[in-house]
Amino acid sequence: MGKRDNRVAYMNPIAMARSRGPIQSSGPTIQDYLNRPRPTWEEVKEQLEKKKKGSKALAEFEEKMNENWKKELEKHREKLLSGNESSSKKRQRKKKEKKKSGRYSSSSSSSSDSSSSSSDSEDEDKKQTKRRKKKKNRSHKSSESSLSETESDSKDSLKKKKKSKDATEKEKDIKGLSKKRKMYPDDKPLSSESLSESDYIEEVRAKKKKSSEERDKATEKNKKKKKHKKHSKKKKKKTASSSPDSP
Numbered sequence: 582m583g584k585r586d587n588r589v590a591y592m593n594p595i596a597m598a599r600s601r602g603p604i605q606s607s608g609p610t611i612q613d614y615l616n617r618p619r620p621t622w623e624e625v626k627e628q629l630e631k632k633k634k635g636s637k638a639l640a641e642f643e644e645k646m647n648e649n650w651k652k653e654l655e656k657h658r659e660k661l662l663s664g665n666e667s668s669s670k671k672r673q674r675k676k677k678e679k680k681k682s683g684r685y686s687s688s689s690s691s692s693s694d695s696s697s698s699s700s701d702s703e704d705e706d707k708k709q710t711k712r713r714k715k716k717k718n719r720s721h722k723s724s725e726s727s728l729s730e731t732e733s734d735s736k737d738s739l740k741k742k743k744k745s746k747d748a749t750e751k752e753k754d755i756k757g758l759s760k761k762r763k764m765y766p767d768d769k770p771l772s773s774e775s776l777s778e779s780d781y782i783e784e785v786r787a788k789k790k791k792s793s794e795e796r797d798k799a800t801e802k803n804k805k806k807k808k809h810k811k812h813s814k815k816k817k818k819k820t821a822s823s824s825p826d827s828p
Contacts, residue, residue: 620628
């Protein structure tokens with residue numbers, strides 16, 4: 582039997598579309614959009630005028646409202662001003678009445694009272710001047726005393742700080758000496774008051790030197806002993822080898 586040809590024929594999509602013919606579109610085309618009905622220039626002008634008329638009406642309404650508000654504000658101001666004027670007039674009347682009553686009372690008083698009152702007023706003025714002077718002197722003295730107190734307080738604080746620093750330094754020195762004494766227990770107990778730090782350090786150095794010298798001497802002695810022992814052993818061996826064997 583012969584072989585089958587499994588190849589499929591290639592179909593050109595453009596040729597197929599042309600064979601089908603023009604597609605019927607459901608929506609409007611570009612030509613429909615270009616051929617749409619358009620308004621004339623006169624109709625456009627009418628629409629713009631209508632818009633301007635509407636804006637004019639709104640401006641007229643706003644102007645009327647502003648005028649009404651201005652009238653109400655003027656009325657309110659007039660009321661407030663009238664109330665203030667009436668209150669100020671009442672106050673002036675009261676002041677005038679008080680002044681009149683004071684004049685009548687002063688005129689009814691006798692001349693002797695007036696002279697005594699003038700002398701009393703002079704005495705009072707003198708007393709007031711004296712009191713003011715005293716107050717000034719007191720204030721000056723108080724300011725000077727406060728300044729002196731502040732200075733004394735500052736000096737006391739400085740002295741206390743210095744004392745505290747000295748005490749801390751002494752404590753540190755004592756601690757350092759105690760540590761050194763612990764490191765070298767063979768040292769003799771020395772008071773911190775009798776010896777200063779430098780003296781103590783010098784003594785410690787001298788004792789170190791002595792101890793090191795003693796150690797060196799001890800090591801030399803040990804070496805000498807070892808050498809002597811070795812030499813004596815060698816001599817014994819030689820004597821043993823030189824002596825004839827016993828029969």
